[in-house]
Amino acid sequence: MRPHPLPQQRLGGVVCRLASLGVTSHLPVGLRWLSRTRCFRVMPRNAQVTLRFGPYEACGFVGHRKHRLQGLKAVLLTDGHEVVLEEIPDWNVVELIVNGENVFQCNIKALDFGGDGLLDPLCKEARIAVLNAY
Known part of the structure; x- marks a missing residue:
């Protein structure tokens, strides 16, 4: 049986991998975790x-x-x-x-x-x- 792909959630046009799975290596730069299942974009520090x-x-x-x-x-x-x-x-x-x-x-x-x-x-x-x- 083939494993299911990682669940994804679309918030504000940003695809976020669920933090509950512990997958943070795929997190794009500039994203911060809002909770265990949601994330949001913030301005990079060197803008x-x-x-x-x-x-x-x-x-x-x-x-x-x-x-x-x-x-x-x-x-x-x-x-x-x-x-x-x-x-x-x-x-x-x-x-x-x-x-x-x-x-x-x-x-x-x-x-x-x-x-x-x-x-x-x-x-x-x-x-x-x-x-x-x-």
């Missing part, structure tokens, strides 16, 4: 993230400033991503582009000035958006 930012007004002067981006950049670099800064003409805008897709956008004035980004809720939202982008 390139383009951080696009526009000018904003401070002290009566308008210009591209990177001071408010320090925390967001630090959080993304801590996760192992490569961050590329790109200036855009749109005022008060921050966009995160992953694989050509805009995954996060916010007002640059809403970001905390300086710091490491650990206490900034927008940095946490941006980090989660990048990790879920694929």
Whole structure:
């Protein structure tokens, strides 16, 4: 009698082998186990993230400033991503582009000035958006 092939489950267009069988060698890179029978895709740790930012007004002067981006950049670099800064003409805008897709956008004035980004809720939202982008 011929053995049955490994059971497979299709979730979000990703074919996952069941972890209950102990078969993890066939697991593609970028998949994480959600439970014993399901898995999901996460962003690879070494992805390139383009951080696009526009000018904003401070002290009566308008210009591209990177001071408010320090925390967001630090959080993304801590996760192992490569961050590329790109200036855009749109005022008060921050966009995160992953694989050509805009995954996060916010007002640059809403970001905390300086710091490491650990206490900034927008940095946490941006980090989660990048990790879920694929």
